[in-house]
Amino acid sequence: MSSSRLVDWxxxxxxxxxxxxxxxxxxxxxxxxxxxxxxxxxxxxILDETGWSRADTAGVVSASxxxxxxxxxxxxxxxxxxxxxxxxxxxxxxxxxxxxxxSMSETLAGLTASYGILLGLSYSTLGFIPHMAxxxxxxxxxxxxxxxxxxxxxxxxxxxxxxxSAELIVQVGWRGTMWxxxxxxxxVLIPLNVLFHRHSAERVGxxxxxxxxxxxxxxxxxxxxxxxRGAVRAPAFWLLALAVTGTGLCNMVxxxxxxxxxxxxxxxxxxxxxxFGMLGVMRAAGxxxxxxxxxxxxxxxxxxxxxxxxxxxxxxxxLTTRVPAESAALRILLLSGYVLTxxxxxxxxxxxxxxxVSDRFEGRNLGTILGLLDLGFGxxxxxxxxxxxxxxxxxxxxxxxxxxxxxxxxxxGSGMWAATRNPAARSDTAR
Numbered sequence: 342m343s344s345s346r347l348v349d350w351x352x353x354x355x356x357x358x359x360x361x362x363x364x365x366x367x368x369x370x371x372x373x374x375x376x377x378x379x380x381x382x383x384x385x386x387i388l389d390e391t392g393w394s395r396a397d398t399a400g401v402v403s404a405s406x407x408x409x410x411x412x413x414x415x416x417x418x419x420x421x422x423x424x425x426x427x428x429x430x431x432x433x434x435x436x437x438x439x440x441x442x443x444s445m446s447e448t449l450a451g452l453t454a455s456y457g458i459l460l461g462l463s464y465s466t467l468g469f470i471p472h473m474a475x476x477x478x479x480x481x482x483x484x485x486x487x488x489x490x491x492x493x494x495x496x497x498x499x500x501x502x503x504x505x506s507a508e509l510i511v512q513v514g515w516r517g518t519m520w521x522x523x524x525x526x527x528x529v530l531i532p533l534n535v536l537f538h539r540h541s542a543e544r545v546g547x548x549x550x551x552x553x554x555x556x557x558x559x560x561x562x563x564x565x566x567x568x569x570r571g572a573v574r575a576p577a578f579w580l581l582a583l584a585v586t587g588t589g590l591c592n593m594v595x596x597x598x599x600x601x602x603x604x605x606x607x608x609x610x611x612x613x614x615x616x617f618g619m620l621g622v623m624r625a626a627g628x629x630x631x632x633x634x635x636x637x638x639x640x641x642x643x644x645x646x647x648x649x650x651x652x653x654x655x656x657x658x659x660l661t662t663r664v665p666a667e668s669a670a671l672r673i674l675l676l677s678g679y680v681l682t683x684x685x686x687x688x689x690x691x692x693x694x695x696x697x698v699s700d701r702f703e704g705r706n707l708g709t710i711l712g713l714l715d716l717g718f719g720x721x722x723x724x725x726x727x728x729x730x731x732x733x734x735x736x737x738x739x740x741x742x743x744x745x746x747x748x749x750x751x752x753x754g755s756g757m758w759a760a761t762r763n764p765a766a767r768s769d770t771a772r
Contacts, residue, residue, distance in 0.1 A: 347537075348545045357551030358539065359479035363487055365537045366472050367494035369429060372526050373436060373467040375498015377460075378621060381600035382506045382614045386515040388601065393449055395601070396730035402597050403723040404453045406589070408461025410719025413470055417712025420471035421705060425538040432466030433530035435459050440523030444516040467530070470715050473695040474708035478541035481549040482636070484699060488692040489632025495691070496628065499621025503600075507614035567702040572710045577701050580760035582717045585694060587753030589721030590728075591687065591746045595620070597726040602739050607666050616676065620684045627689020632696065640697045640761035647686045647693070648754030654682030655747040662740055687750050690757075697761045 348358045380402060387398055420428050439459025446452040472491060480487040502522075509518040542549050572578050599620070603613035627647075635643040657679040664672050695711075702710045729742045 366491035370494035371498035399726035399730035404457025405461035406722035414712035417708035436463035437527035485632035493625035496625030500618030583756035586717035589718035590725035623684020627685035632692035651687035
């Protein structure tokens with residue numbers, strides 16, 4: 342079906358094609374980042390099989406995030422130039438091949454190379470950067486909501502992938518599970534993105550948010566917006582870079598180590614994986630709350646609330662590690678409070694961040710600018726899991742790790758609040 346016929350088919354049924362794009366993004370993020378955020382399940386299984394140290398094994402994820410950091414800006418640039426129909430199938434091929442090679446790795450070096458290089462490439466080409474660069478091409482007034490709906494795929498994917506992985510690992514081992522996830526990623530994501538993605542609303546005769554375009558609007562060239570040079574010279578860019586670095590560090594510590602932390606205090610791997618998955622559901626719920634709310638009350642107000650309740654949640658997690666196994670009911674109560682507050686809060690901050698960047702730097706270079714910012718995310722994500730593993734290997738506990746994550750949340754909130762507190766005063770980034 343041609344591009345115009347496909348769009349017309351949905352339009353004839355009263356469906357703005359931007360929501361089709363959001364649905365495709367949801368499924369793609371469900372697979373790609375859903376797997377990344379469920380890696381803690383595999384981490385626990387790999388530790389049990391191999392006996393490698395926690396720091397060394399977490400280094401597998403760190404390697405992937407170093408590759409992510411090194412290719413983030415390139416992925417954004419390629420998206421700006423090639424579009425999703427070319428870039429995303431390449432990312433799906435990288436993800437599928439990488440997982441299949443991981444399943445055959447017998448050494449730490451082999452696993453680090455397979456996961457680090459190929460999965461790192463897939464996380465940049467299929468991940469947050471190009472997806473959040475898509476949203477402003479289809480939405481303006483409902484940008485925060487559209488970002489939240491698409492990013493809900495990450496949270497729900499975390500639950501589904503974590504729960505399914507825990508069961509499959511019991512049945513076929515972590516290697517077999519990675520193999521089948523690799524096959525599924527290619528079979529689902531390649532045709533989905535080739536068939537349904539379109540470059541922008543303007544390219545198919547529409548305007549953002551679904552308002553029927555006038556002929557003059559259809560012919561108008563895309564707005565140039567911020568330049569890369571102008572963005573890098575803006576103070577808001579560096580404040581957002583600080584925030585996204587902290588986000589990468591904090592969230593990837595939780596992603597890699599939370600499941601093992603719960604196993605250490607007595608929960609089974611399937612139950613610990615389910616608890617982690619519930620954090621993913623809260624991520625989706627939080628994004629759906631904060632994205633639209635930030636459209637109404639402003640990004641900075643949302644950031645303050647998010648970070649306050651997240652620090653409270655981390656305090657509850659810290660208390661959970663201090664409660665003896667005999668006090669099972671109190672543990673469950675504290676852990677439920679943590680999942681609710683941190684899950685809805687900091688775990689769901691991504692749509693607010695994405696919308697904040699789009700507010701400041703929208704235009705044809707947005708993907709490249711998001712990629713440059715995500716250098717910080719990649720470096721924070723690389724450092725966080727290794728640091729948490731090193732802290733456990735040295736001190737035999739995750740207590741100080743939780744304290745460090747709370748400090749990181751506070752630092753993130755400060756940077757994002759400072760970057761978004763005066764939305765009317767946009768930086769001169771067009772030069």
